[in-house]
Amino acid sequence: MLHASDFKEFYDISAPLEVAPIYPGDRPFSQEWMARLNEGDSYNLSALALGSHAGTHLDFPSHLLKSGKSQDQYPLKRFILSAEVVCVSGDGPVLSGCLQGSKIDKGQALLFKTDNSQKRLMHQAAFSEDFVCLSLDVARLCVADGVSLVGIDYLSVDKYGDDSLPIHRTLLENDILILEGIDLSAAPSGVYTLICLPLSIKGAEASLVRAVLVR
Template sequence: MWKKNQWIDVTMRLTNDLEPWPGDTPFSYQVRLTKDQTGSANIGELTTGVHVGTHLDAPFHYDNAGETIDEIDPSLLIGKALVVDVRGHKKIGRQELERFDLDGVSRILLHSFDRPNSKCFPENYPVLREDIGPFLKEKGVHLIGTDCPSVDPVDSKAMTAHHALYENGVYILENLVLNHVEAGFYQLIALPLAIQGGDGSPVRAVLKSIPVSITKDGH
């Protein structure tokens, strides 16, 4: 029998007052036709940028030759993940992550700051160091998630952290909501929409705590 509340939602809710990345298309949803009008169903429509809220970057976002969102293997976004608490650092890289046991970890989620209001774009947020890419490759990590809107500063043009991760086979999940999640191992599901040719997509990201006894199996 299905049991309620087994999964923890770590997705930023998409609302019409959600502040987007500066200059990006804001999210907007409306009921275009009501059930009274159609006689059968409410019909909604939305407009949005693909990097709104909790989202997955496709390599095509920062590399013209990179995979588009519909080409990414969904299995990369399903499986064991480790949530680590790295709050208090303005930049996060090898030095900040070396203290964690990452043996058998292929997905890591960073709780890097306490965001008081997820609807407002933060003036400052922690970013990733360029040396994080090689370090995660050494450890066998292929997915990194962050509770920040980007792994690079908002004014970055070089996008050094994005490229360092991409060059080392690490995919990027951004804008998670981890304020209510304790550090530890979880099952993660964070599937994007199959947007043909897309450079990214919103995801519905959820976590489920898993027993300590199976946290070293690498799955």
């Protein structure tokens, strides 16, 4: 049996919700205190409000596709998988050339560590329009190689303002889950086990996750 002590390295690649940027038009995260010990109540109790694409989250095919699968149609093993962190430099879209030298196994995850992580964009409340996104060419390579999940270190795999969402479509139409809003600033490139469990909400087209890398 595998135990936490079998792993030497742990990286929390989730963004703290109270500082993470909000995609324009989405509902802001809030935590309202319903009762507070230091105000004389007998317990602390809070209520949360947030969009389902807040902070670090998974997109499922039903986000864009009428008959696409939603959260509850995936087995847990889709959320616990072998993942490679691939470092990419430059401020243009991630191109397929960055995968030269990576041995991609069918069913694994690919997480792209770009300038977004360098700039710690997921820790800055102000939304950045010129984040590094993916190219169609790298999305198609992920499809061809049978990748099961693709991660990017900002709030969208698509370029800001491109409402046709070609990268989302290419990935989701091919049953590749999309992990958005990760922060890879602390995680060196290499191979890990990724754990990113969505909340159990029937029919959810997206879900907040706590994403961690271990090895």
